[in-house]
Amino acid sequence: MMMTDAILTIRDIAQALKLGEKTIYAMASEGELPAFKVRGQWRVRKVDFEVWLSRQAGDHAASAADEMADLPPTEPLANSSQMDLNMPTVAHETHAMSDLSERVPxxxxxxxxxxxxxxxxxxxxxxxxxxxxxxxxxxxxxxxxxxxxxxxxxxxxxxxxxxxxxxxxxxxxxxxxxxxxxxxxxxxxxxxxxxxxxxxxxxxxxxxxxxxxxxxxxxxxxxxxxxxxxxxxxxxxxxxxxxxxxxxxxxxxxxxxxxxxxxxxxxxxxxxxxxxxx
Known part of the structure; x- marks a missing residue:
């Protein structure tokens, strides 16, 4: 039987990342989050969100080879040891991305x-x-x-x-x-x-x-x-x-x-x- 917290909403993810809901909506619309729509509403499986979050550092390292050689290397947003992804809710998981600037859909x-x-x-x-x-x-x-x-x-x-x-x-x-x-x-x-x-x-x-x-x-x-x-x-x-x-x-x-x-x-x-x- 599916757990009640197995599906996350835009609000859930916004609270977890300490970002605005408009920013999370834009990230979902642009394919940056592993999100899907149900009757026009964005949803994310909790397990997919956890994997996405833990992979951010690896993705930045992998893309560094395509960047300019004269730029300093990208530091990981956070590492998995700093995040408690086993919490029953996502509201207190991390604030590692709080410095991201405004996004629009x-x-x-x-x-x-x-x-x-x-x-x-x-x-x-x-x-x-x-x-x-x-x-x-x-x-x-x-x-x-x-x-x-x-x-x-x-x-x-x-x-x-x-x-x-x-x-x-x-x-x-x-x-x-x-x-x-x-x-x-x-x-x-x-x-x-x-x-x-x-x-x-x-x-x-x-x-x-x-x-x-x-x-x-x-x-x-x-x-x-x-x-x-x-x-x-x-x-x-x-x-x-x-x-x-x-x-x-x-x-x-x-x-x-x-x-x-x-x-x-x-x-x-x-x-x-x-x-x-x-």
Whole structure:
């Protein structure tokens, strides 16, 4: 017979991780939690949650090989010896992730992206909950766009203060699998992070992120976020050092919503320059 506490709710997990329910909802919507829906409500099996929690350190270590070599290593969020996963309820299990910044649900990410553009520029778009999010735009913006959008958060440890990151998980990608962005149908692909607390969009070069591991970390420096928060079109130059192959230069962009269209055009310009160099 199934135990009464074998299924956890969004509220249960929010209490366990000391995070807001909106943050947990966003994590479930983006596939970061082993959650499933019952009549539109998110639920997580307690055993799956415990396994997920205990594997966080291992996942960060595994993804480190895909990150830039000049970045400091990711410290584990916590280890299993610090967590009492045998408690009858989850309310007092851990507060190891309490420093994570605000997250918003996937639908809201897409709404904020569209709201940042001139209404006359957006001809049509896919349903809010669909990922990747596809838009048809008016010139001079790219007419066919495919956006992979993620919450950009401040990890709780092992990173420079204020640095933000996203975790790449493609639709349908499972733990241990590798994935790539869909470049088909003539659509231009954008890799976008959104720092909700600062209301800043970050645009990486999607063409440099192929065949990535599940939950790969992609970062942006705190100084870049600060410059964008001040209203600038902020840029950050860095070197990607893949496990095999020569280093590749990338320019990361960050902007407030009113300059998103400008950043999209700049991202396209930089991508063209990179392709010409190759």
């Amino acid at each position: 996937l639908q809201e990410l897409h709404r904020r992206f569209v709201s940042a553009l001139d209404p006359t520029s957006v001809r049509s778009h896919s349903a809010w909950e669909v990922k990747p999010f596809e838009l048809d735009l008016a010139p001079p913006l790219p007419q066919r766009l495919r956006v992979y959008m993620f919450n950009a958060t401040r990890p709780p440890g092992g990173r420079p203060l204020g640095e933000h990151k996203i975790q790449l998980i493609a639709p349908g990608q499972q733990r241990g699998q590798r994935a790539s962005f869909d470049n088909g149908d003539g659509r231009i692909v954008l890799l976008v992070g959104y720092a909700a607390e600062e209301d800043v969009f970050i645009l990486w070069d999607a063409g440099l992120y192929a065949d990535f591991a599940w939950s790969r970390n992609v970062q942006v420096k705190a100084a870049t976020i600060v410059q964008a928060s001040a209203g600038k079109l902020a840029t950050q130059d860095r070197q990607l050092r893949p496990p095999s192959g020569r280093p590749v230069a990338e320019t990361v962009l960050a902007v407030k919503p009113r300059r998103l269209a400008e950043a999209i055009l700049k991202r396209m310009e930089l991508a063209r320059e990179r392709l010409l160099r190759e």
